[in-house]
Amino acid sequence: MSHKFQEGIIYHKRVSPKKHEFKYKFFMLDIDMNAYEKLDNKYFSKNSFNLFSFNTKDHFGASDDFRVNIKEILNKYSIEATQKMRFITLPSILGYVFNPISVLILFEKDTPTHMIAEVHNYNGGRVIYPVKLESKDNKHFKGVGLKDMYVSPFFQRDGRYEFSLIYEANQFSLGINLFENDKKMLNSTFVGKSRVFNEVNVLSLFFSHTLLTVWVVTRTLWQSLKLKLKGLKFNKPTAQDQVRRA
Secondary structure, three states: OOOOOEEEEEEEEOOOOOOEEEEEEEEEEEEEHHHOOOEEOOOEEEEOOOEEEOOOOHHHOOOOHHHHHHHHHHHOOOOOOOOEEEEEEEEEEEEEEOOEEEEEEEEEEOOOEEEEEEOOOOOOEEEEEEEOOEEEOOOEEEEEEEEEOOOOOOOOOOOEEEEEEEOOOOOOOEEEEEOOOOEEEEEEEEEEEEEEEHHHHHHHHHHOOOOOHHHHHHHHHHHHHHHHHHOOOOOOOHHHOOOOOO
């Protein structure tokens, strides 16, 4: 079976208007869409409660069949499905999840060509960024998306995301640089190593990251408080930033 877990560290560094950085342990689920129907075991379920779960309703469209939702989102952006596609996200842990970002990666002959980035905020908003990937060395892939949703109260609603990706057999890295008016404001990067998708690793990750999905939220609130104490001004979301958009 070719599903994986990617376990590693998230690095988060704000460059402006105030310098602020932190890091913490993190992991993500790496789904082989060719084996999607086999995404189940004793401790992991699709669309039902378990230690870990993957719930279709958390991502993309309205169909109960996640593959249908992928097909519709690719059609919307005129991107052809490829034989190899992987969806990387945070699974639900004991029925709770919050996914700041999930990505669908499309490959041609093992080379990443496109990435569909799904971004959620804490206000009920969701937006999709189709990203064309390019590389000069066939290892480090980059692409650009225009920011179109409020995410952090300390940044403007609009900006430019520069995505970076490394996807190899035992190495995974997903990075996002945020620019406002061509000025770099933020770098956030997850760097992980692959672990086999099996019951042993589900249990291992569960006991080492039991409260991860809760910590994603509480850590964000804690870091926001620290930034507020540094004197940063809050921005507010618009009505459009509080709905799920494709």
